[in-house]
Amino acid sequence: MIIHFISDKSMAYGEKVIFVAMDQYILSKTDAFFLVMTAVMLRKKKKNRTRRWSKEWYLLRHRFTHEHLQRALVDTEPDDFKNFLRMDEATYEYLLYLIRPRIEKQDTVMRQAIPVNQRLSVTLRYLVSGMDLEDLKFTCAIAPCTLGGIIIETCEAIIAALKENIQVxxxxxxxxxxxxxxxxxxxxxxxxxxxxxxxxxxxxxxxxxxxxxxxxxxxxxxxxxxxxxxxxxxxxxxxxxxxxxxxxxxxxxxxxxxxxxxxxxxxxxxxxxxxxxxxxxxxxxxxxxxxxxxxxxxxxxxxxxxxxxxxxxxxxxxxxxxxxxxxxxxxxxxxxxxxxxxxxxxxxxxxxxxxxxxxxxxxxxxxxxxxxxxxxxxxxxxxxxxxx
Known part of the structure; x- marks a missing residue:
């Protein structure tokens, strides 16, 4: 129960008092108004502090992803695709086939998983471009904290899938x-x-x-x-x-x-x-x-x-x-x-x-x-x- 206090000062000046519902504590009009306004302000502040699940443009990844450019390069400029990921399309697809079981995620009722193709291609872009995660996010519409996890996980998958390529x-x-x-x-x-x-x-x-x-x-x-x-x-x-x-x-x-x-x-x-x-x-x-x-x-x-x-x-x-x-x-x-x-x-x-x-x-x-x-x-x- 909220405890309401009577202002001795207000009573001394003869201010009109009111009763508050649900209890029998007496408040002045001034104190009651103050309490109501305080409650309203706290509610607004709490509402403003509500966290967002994700930035809106991240949720539009299907529109802003680099995957569109990747497809265009495959269709029109294979040499540029090779420069983009340091390998031709056939080699890229073979690498994707090798690591897919290790990095593929399932969609949930809360959100869709980032596709395997985007996981591999964004990791390769990070390695070949040397771009900072804060810059890379603008080319793939993926948050930096998520990118950091994807890149390390994909690198682990590459190491495991290609381990036979480095042998004494x-x-x-x-x-x-x-x-x-x-x-x-x-x-x-x-x-x-x-x-x-x-x-x-x-x-x-x-x-x-x-x-x-x-x-x-x-x-x-x-x-x-x-x-x-x-x-x-x-x-x-x-x-x-x-x-x-x-x-x-x-x-x-x-x-x-x-x-x-x-x-x-x-x-x-x-x-x-x-x-x-x-x-x-x-x-x-x-x-x-x-x-x-x-x-x-x-x-x-x-x-x-x-x-x-x-x-x-x-x-x-x-x-x-x-x-x-x-x-x-x-x-x-x-x-x-x-x-x-x-x-x-x-x-x-x-x-x-x-x-x-x-x-x-x-x-x-x-x-x-x-x-x-x-x-x-x-x-x-x-x-x-x-x-x-």
Whole structure:
């Protein structure tokens, strides 16, 4: 029951009083009017505070979605469609088929689910454009908070569906095929992979101090990878903080544990082509890595001879495959060209999804890798022409 108080001041001045229904408390006309107006104002305020389920233009997604543009590009400009999502229509439909069971949602009595096609296409646009979620919402009519969940969920689905596209060779025969590729393309025999790390710039996580601060004076996580001569990832490890050196990141991977304990079925040392010299199969990297019997790096500049200088040139020429791969990845997925404002755990899924898509598109042979993307050697002058 609401308790009504009598104003002593009002009674003192002889103001007329009234009785309030449902109880026997006496109020002055002034107090009664004040209470009524207060109740009206509170009711209006409560009504104004009523939350909306969604903004009106989000509810008109069927009118404003980018899906209309996507259909128009398929029908009229296939090259622009390929630039829009970094793949042709057939490849897109195949990818959609692979991940559909993992991301498809059911309509409810409250609202319609966002279609699978929009979920995949908006995720690809986020990866290839590097657009912020607040900007991306205007191209797809999906709220940023919803976009964030869709993108991570779709990236998880891509990783699961394409997991076979990134595989460490499992047999001696597979390792030998990798070595044959380096021999044929770069004239570097017995090479079974080029190793390097790439810093993925991120916004400094809250309460992280200098944990992710790197020597480039930015905050990052590290993408450590091994690639073959065809610019395809054979191993990726994502998530180490940028403070750790490339050599330290590699040593903390499961791959290195198996590699250093001879559990990867790497071929036994054999004779080099056209010689009687028996040498091991090796990974190659730069000066940041440790020299071992199965890992080669360039000679130090202080101890170079003519023969060692030639060796450094040929090793560096083969090693640039991994740097070119990072360049292709950054060019195709512009998300890597800005500081990403996501937690490191979510960022790891973004990076892994891009790596899997890179291999998937490369294997589909859809001109994903162009000649001017990579370094090549001028055989007349013996110089390396850098890619774009």
């Amino acid at each position: 060779p499992r047999s001696s025969e597979e390792w030998c095929r990798v070595a044959e590729g380096f021999q044929n393309r770069w004239n570097f025999p017995h090479c079974i992979g080029s190793v390097d790390g790439k810093h993925i710039n991120i916004q400094k996580p809250a309460n992280s101090g200098s944990y992710y601060y790197n020597y480039k004076q930015s905050y990052s996580i590290v993408l450590m990878s091994i690639v073959n001569s065809s610019y395809e990832f054979m191993m990726v490890d994502v998530g180490a903080n940028g403070k750790v050196s490339d050599g330290g990141v590699l040593k903390n991977t499961e791959f290195w544990d198996r590699f250093s304990s001879n559990q990867l079925n790497i071929p036994q040392p054999s004779e080099l082509p056209s010689t009687n010299q028996t040498l091991p199969y090796v990974l190659i990297g730069d000066e940041a890595f440790q020299l071992t019997s199965n890992f080669m790096k360039p000679y130090n500049q202080a101890v170079l001879t003519d023969e060692r200088r030639i060796f450094n040139y040929r090793l560096s020429r083969a090693r640039m495959v991994v740097e070119n791969t990072f360049g292709i990845l950054t060019t195709r997925f512009k998300i890597f060209k800005r500081n990403i404002t996501l937690p490191p755990q979510k960022m790891r899924k973004i990076v892994l999804a891009c790596c899997h898509l890179h291999n998937f598109l490369s294997k589909r042979r859809i001109n994903y890798i162009r000649r001017d993307d990579v370094d090549f050697e001028d055989t007349q002058t013996g110089t390396i022409i850098p890619g774009s």
